[in-house]
Each structure stands twice: as structure tokens, then as C-alpha cells.
Amino acid sequence: MALNFHQLHIFYTVAEKGSFSAAAQSLHMTQPAVTMQVQSLEDYFGTKLLLRSTKRIELTESGRALMPFAQRSIELIRETDSSMSKFTKQLRGRLQLGASLTIGEYILPRLLGPFGQEYPQISISMKVMNTAQIMEDILNHQLNFGLIEAPVNHPDMHMEAVMSDELYLIVPAGHPLAEAETVQIADVLEYPFVLREQGSGTRLVMEEELRSRDIDPASLKIVMELGSTGAVKSAVEAGLGVSFVSASSVKHEVALGLISVVPIADVRFKRQFYSIYLKSALLPISAVTFLTFLRERDLLQWL
Structure with missing residues (x-):
């Protein structure tokens, strides 16, 4: 029997x-x-890799020694997929992803x-939520991956900008600020604001930057x-206040002269x-190709 990546991936997940x-799910x-598959891997190495108990699986000494190699093999497969995705022009399949509101x-x-x-x-197939x-x-396991606007902390999640x-x-x-070439933040703070809800990615970015400037x-x-963001734009257009949004989200309103970006x-x-x-998880090649597209292209030509 030859050592194969599939067994290493299963062992690492367990x-x-x-x-x-949980690994099976x-x-x-x-x-x-x-x-x-884990038993086959243990047979291949001739040693127990996992200690099975009623509460939780534990690694043996040999299992702990194998873990970094299993992790590196997963990382190498991901790098391989990413590199080769540039050449796969005849890909077929379904791309399923979730996107947070502004992105989606x-x-x-x-x-x-x-x-x-x-x-x-x-x-x-894209879900906006x-x-x-x-x-x-x-x-x-309803989605392969997601695109979000603010970093998150979760032990099971891989995150990448x-x-x-x-x-x-x-x-x-x-x-009064609509025709200004530039303004100072102190002047902006004099006006009423219409903002996204607490916890949104847009709100978090705005608040963190203000705090870095010693502004509460x-x-x-x-x-x-x-x-x-759509509701925020409508409220600003109606004169209820000013706001901070992604420039990509107001191109239409700016072109119509309804809103100004200052x-x-x-x-x-x-x-x-x-x-x-x-x-x-190992992402399907369609997802890897899409993420490579986002990382390596000049996206401003379309935005």
C-alpha cells in the first residue's frame, strides 16, 4: 500500500x-x-496514531509527529490548486459562495x-447575507466559502485578505460640503450621521479608524x-445626514448628481x-480559481 494524500487529509481532520x-460530517x-482510512494509515506506518476514548480522540506520540506533515501536505495541495488555476480555462462546475451585503x-x-x-x-450561485x-x-457545509467585510475569529475557519x-x-x-475639494474630519463631525447598524463590517472599519485618531x-x-447600504444611501439622498460607504456602492447616485463623494x-x-x-476543507477548483482571480487581477478596471 502506498501513502496517499486522501488518508493524510482524513487523519488531520479527525x-x-x-x-x-465530526470529521465524517x-x-x-x-x-x-x-x-x-485512518486504520489503513496506521497499518501503513505500523503504529497507532490516535487514542480512541469515549470522550475525545487524542494523538499518540507518532500521531503528533505526523500532524505537521499532514498539515503541510494540505497546504501544498492548496498552493498547487492556486498555481494551476491560472491555466484551467475550460473548467466546468458550480461555484457556490456567500457574500456579505456590500460585497454581494x-x-x-x-x-x-x-x-x-x-x-x-x-x-x-451567490447568497447575500x-x-x-x-x-x-x-x-x-451549505457553502464552500464566503467573502466578508471584516475579520472574524473562529477556530475552524481559515481567513485570507x-x-x-x-x-x-x-x-x-x-x-454645504458637497462642492468641497477636501474637508477636515473635525468639520465632518459637526453634521448628523446616518450609519449602518452596530456590528456591520462598514461600521467597524469606520469606528476603528476614528478611535485611532482619538475620536470617540x-x-x-x-x-x-x-x-x-441601500437604505443608508436613500437616507443620505433624502438629506437626513451624511455617511461613510464604499465608493463602489454610490457610482449610480453620483453619476445622477444625487449624492457627492467628498x-x-x-x-x-x-x-x-x-x-x-x-x-x-479543500476547496473545489472552481472556488480556488475565483479566489485567484480576485487576488491577482486589477479589479479597479471593473469597479
Whole structure:
């Protein structure tokens, strides 16, 4: 019997999850099949790799020695897929992903067209929802991966920055700041704000940048908190306040003269968009190809 990557991947997942049943669920396999593959790996090395108990799986000394090699093999497969995805122009399959609100509503629609032209045989299914829902669907194996607007901490999730973005001040047409070439943040803080809800990626980026400038976000004159960028834009357009949003989300309103984007001289609200997926998962080549597309292309030509 020859050593194979599939068995190393299964062994690593069992060790990470702490049980055969959890690993089987994560790998979409039956528990007996997972057990059989680990036993085959133990037979190959001639040593026990895992100690099985009623509570939790534990690694033996030989199992602990094998873990870094199993992890490196998974990382090498991921790197291989990423490198080779540049050459796979005839890919077929289905790309399933989740995207948080700003990304799903305003960023990805402009990128999926160019991606689809390069890979016309890949069909795309995208769910737009908040980060918590995306993580839940990934953990329940309803989605391969997600794209989110703020970093998250979860022991089972791999996270990687794949796109850059920046928030800008928007004001309604006719606002005192609408025609200014640049403004100071101190001047902006004098006006009422319409903001995304607490916990949204956009709100977190804004608040973190203000705190880094020794400005307490609680000092803002917040007149309204809304659950979507579209609602924020409508409120700003109606003259209810000013806000910070991704420039990509207001192209239409700016072109129509309904909203103005005003640069702030002394503050930049830069952020990253992140991909997240299970550490134990190997993404399908369609997903790897899409993430490579996001990382390596000049996306501003479409945004």
C-alpha cells in the first residue's frame, strides 16, 4: 500500500475535530469510511496514531509527529490548486459562495461578468447575507466559502485578505460640503450621521479608524442606524445626514448628481475584504480559481 494524500487529509481532520463523527460530517463521508482510512494509515506506518476514548480522540506520540506533515501536505495541495488555476480555462462546475451585503450587492456583480467571460462553463450561485449567517452555512457545509467585510475569529475557519476597499464620505446634493475639494474630519463631525447598524463590517472599519485618531465614535451625532447600504444611501439622498460607504456602492447616485463623494484630507478609511472557509476543507477548483482571480487581477478596471 502506498501513502496517499486522501488518508493524510482524513487523519488531520479527525485530529483537528477531535472525533470520527465530526470529521465524517466535515468531509461528507460516513464514519466507518473515515475509521477505515485512518486504520489503513496506521497499518501503513505500523503504529497507532490516535487514542480512541469515549470522550475525545487524542494523538499518540507518532500521531503528533505526523500532524505537521499532514498539515503541510494540505497546504501544498492548496498552493498547487492556486498555481494551476491560472491555466484551467475550460473548467466546468458550480461555484457556490456567500457574500456579505456590500460585497454581494455592489462589488461582486461587477466582477462576476469578467470572471464569467473567462470561465463560461462555471455556473455561479451567490447568497447575500450577514457574516454570521455565512459562517453558519460554511460550518453546516451549505457553502464552500464566503467573502466578508471584516475579520472574524473562529477556530475552524481559515481567513485570507483577497481584496482592498475604501470608505468615503457621502453627502446629499446641495449639502454645504458637497462642492468641497477636501474637508477636515473635525468639520465632518459637526453634521448628523446616518450609519449602518452596530456590528456591520462598514461600521467597524469606520469606528476603528476614528478611535485611532482619538475620536470617540460615541461622540458622533447619529440620527439613524440602518441595516443595509441601500437604505443608508436613500437616507443620505433624502438629506437626513451624511455617511461613510464604499465608493463602489454610490457610482449610480453620483453619476445622477444625487449624492457627492467628498475626500477627507486627514483620514483614510481603508479596509480589506476576506475569504473564509473551513480549515479542514479543500476547496473545489472552481472556488480556488475565483479566489485567484480576485487576488491577482486589477479589479479597479471593473469597479
